[in-house]
Amino acid sequence: MTTIVWLRQDLRIADNALWQCAAERGEPVLALYVLPRHWLLPGASGLDRLGAAKAGFLAQCLEDTRDKLGQIGVPLVDVVGAPDSVLVQLAGSGQTHIVTAEAQAPEEQAWLERLQKQGVAVSTAATQSLFTAADITSETETFPATFSRFRRRVEKDARLVPQRPMTAPVPLKGVDDIPLPLRQLPRAADCLHQRHHNRTGSIPAYPGGETAALRHLHQYLADVPAVRQYKETRNQLAGTNFSSGLSGYLSAGALSARTAWHALLDWEVEHGACTGSYWLRFELLWREFFHWSLRHHGTALFRYRGLDEDDTRQHDALTSRQRTYWSRWCRAETGLPWIDASLVELMETGWISNRGRQLLASFLIYEMGLDWRWGAEFFQHYLLDDDVASNWGNWAYIAGVGHDARGGRQFAILEQFFRHDPGAAHVHAWLPHLAGLSSEQIYRIHCRATATGTDATMPSPMLLLDWARTA
Numbered sequence: 440m441t442t443i444v445w446l447r448q449d450l451r452i453a454d455n456a457l458w459q460c461a462a463e464r465g466e467p468v469l470a471l472y473v474l475p476r477h478w479l480l481p482g483a484s485g486l487d488r489l490g491a492a493k494a495g496f497l498a499q500c501l502e503d504t505r506d507k508l509g510q511i512g513v514p515l516v517d518v519v520g521a522p523d524s525v526l527v528q529l530a531g532s533g534q535t536h537i538v539t540a541e542a543q544a545p546e547e548q549a550w551l552e553r554l555q556k557q558g559v560a561v562s563t564a565a566t567q568s569l570f571t572a573a574d575i576t577s578e579t580e581t582f583p584a585t586f587s588r589f590r591r592r593v594e595k596d597a598r599l600v601p602q603r604p605m606t607a608p609v610p611l612k613g614v615d616d617i618p619l620p621l622r623q624l625p626r627a628a629d630c631l632h633q634r635h636h637n638r639t640g641s642i643p644a645y646p647g648g649e650t651a652a653l654r655h656l657h658q659y660l661a662d663v664p665a666v667r668q669y670k671e672t673r674n675q676l677a678g679t680n681f682s683s684g685l686s687g688y689l690s691a692g693a694l695s696a697r698t699a700w701h702a703l704l705d706w707e708v709e710h711g712a713c714t715g716s717y718w719l720r721f722e723l724l725w726r727e728f729f730h731w732s733l734r735h736h737g738t739a740l741f742r743y744r745g746l747d748e749d750d751t752r753q754h755d756a757l758t759s760r761q762r763t764y765w766s767r768w769c770r771a772e773t774g775l776p777w778i779d780a781s782l783v784e785l786m787e788t789g790w791i792s793n794r795g796r797q798l799l800a801s802f803l804i805y806e807m808g809l810d811w812r813w814g815a816e817f818f819q820h821y822l823l824d825d826d827v828a829s830n831w832g833n834w835a836y837i838a839g840v841g842h843d844a845r846g847g848r849q850f851a852i853l854e855q856f857f858r859h860d861p862g863a864a865h866v867h868a869w870l871p872h873l874a875g876l877s878s879e880q881i882y883r884i885h886c887r888a889t890a891t892g893t894d895a896t897m898p899s900p901m902l903l904l905d906w907a908r909t910a
């Protein structure tokens with residue numbers, strides 16, 4: 440018998456229950472990563488799920504995992520294919536046992552169900568969350584309607600404490616041979632490298648991999664003032680360490696949420712608990728909330744009406760004006776420097792700040808009037824920290840069809856950009872032709888371009904934001 444450890448969003452060695460499960464079975468181990476082939480197919484918006492920076496980041500995560508596994512004699516095979524079909528084929532001989540993570544997204548659930556139906560032996564373990572399904576489901580008969588209720592429940596219940604990360608190294612024995620079907624499939628690493636190099640100039644905002652993740656966590660926490668001030672700085676659009684930068688590592692599973700959580704608790708012991716460290720854990724609970732919400736609500740999250748009961752809610756067909764908006768958005772040429780700077784940052788690096796994401800989402804939904812799911816697909820394509828639950832959960836929240844008790848969040852876009860990037864550092868960083876201009880100057884040129892329709896530095900904006908209208 441062989442144990443196949445099927446890795447998905449858990450590309451790490453430390454604190455990964457899959458290695459424990461495999462070790463307990465005592466059989467030779469093969470690690471497998473399947474890049475789902477359908478990630479390469481366009482969705483309704485025309486975008487697929489593998490942008491350049493994201494591909495580069497994932498390639499680095501895979502490489503680092505391969506190196507680490509190589510040191511303990513376990514081969515990692517990475518292929519492109521339909522995960523369930525690949526695994527059914529491998530398990531055909533009846534000599535294979537699959538060990539993998541519990542499903543988070545509905546597509547993962549469908550893969551696991553198919554494997555079970557085909558009689559493939561599968562064991563699952565929790566690898567992505569702070570809490571276990573038993574913690575959450577026994578405590579919540581109905582899933583909390585809002586994050587506040589979820590957080591209060593978690594914080595009130597003394598039994599709901601994330602376990603300490605596992606530290607013991609696990610002895611594993613690798614397989615001698617790679618099964619033939621795997622040798623015949625295209626390699627995921629090749630596909631990722633190709634995608635990454637398709638877009639020149641794209642450099643992931645963070646280096647991928649578990650080694651980089653642990654180094655980054657350590658370096659961020661060593662910046663004690665940054666952690667202390669996190670609550671005040673987290674809405675910035677530009678700067679260093681204004682937020683933790685952990686999202687990509689958590690999404691790829693290069694870092695476990697429990698490792699991050701306990702590193703913060705240890706930090707509090709050393710430096711004293713403060714609002715900043717609490718707020719970081721608070722944000723990790725947001726991630727947890729969306730994770731369990733997706734598990735609970737399943738495919739409902741992907742409907743236009745999201746979790747809303749109202750089944751008359753439908754999005755009209757796009758007008759030609761909205762098509763123009765979309766194509767200008769996709770080229771980061773909306774003519775609104777604040778929006779274009781955020782789009783360029785996202786497209787080049789695969790990452791933008793939380794407030795940048797909120798403002799882009801508000802702009803697409805409420806100013807462009809587009810189906811929020813196109814925005815979610817756009818982010819899904821580009822974000823290196825793309826996480827189904829957090830991405831679709833946040834988009835639905837802003838669109839008012841998720842968990843937002845206020846029924847949607849429309850931001851005053853210009854006011855927000857002026858507040859969170861007063862010196863225009865973010866605009867300068869991503870639209871270098873505007874470097875040296877103050878926020879007010881950029882705004883004045885923008886208004887002139889709005890009035891005349893031409894300006895060398897700023898094209899005419901595709902639509903007017905409130906301040907532009909009154910200027």
Ligand SMILES: Cc1cc2nc3c(=O)[nH]c(=O)nc-3n(C[C@H](O)[C@H](O)[C@H](O)COP(=O)(O)OP(=O)(O)OC[C@H]3O[C@@H](n4cnc5c(N)ncnc54)[C@H](O)[C@@H]3O)c2cc1C
Nearest residue numbers: 682683684685686722723726793796824825826829830833
């Ligand atoms: C429209 C939209 C789409 C988003 N898509 C994603 C996504 O695909 N993947 C993703 O990880 N995050 C997503 N977020 C949440 C958030 O913007 C990012 O997690 C955060 O900006 C990442 O930077 P950081 O690691 O420095 O976060 P920090 O501010 O340092 O927060 C620490 C950690 O808490 C979690 N977190 C923080 N804010 C949120 C939040 N609002 N929702 C869920 N988890 C949160 C993340 O794991 C993050 O790494 C999205 C937010 C919006 C508004």
